[in-house]
Amino acid sequence: MLPKDPILLMSVVNTRLRDRYADLDALCDDLNADKAALTETLAAAGYVYSADHNQFIFKKS
Numbered sequence: 001m002l003p004k005d006p007i008l009l010m011s012v013v014n015t016r017l018r019d020r021y022a023d024l025d026a027l028c029d030d031l032n033a034d035k036a037a038l039t040e041t042l043a044a045a046g047y048v049y050s051a052d053h054n055q056f057i058f059k060k061s
Contacts, residue, residue: 002033006045013038014055024049 003009013027021027028035039049047056 002031002038006041009038010042010045010047010056017054023051023054
């Protein structure tokens with residue numbers, strides 16, 4: 001189960017992406033997570049997924 005808090009969520013997801021998954025799709029498939037909901041939650045906190053880095057990064061405005 002993934003945390004609801006966006007900052008904790010970003011930390012957990014980035015750690016799992018780094019340690020276990022080749023990309024966000026693989027993480028979502030394995031955890032049965034809704035990719036759209038995950039990215040929307042993190043986008044609301046200012047984070048976007050970078051495929052080049054395989055992690056969520058803070059989007060500077």
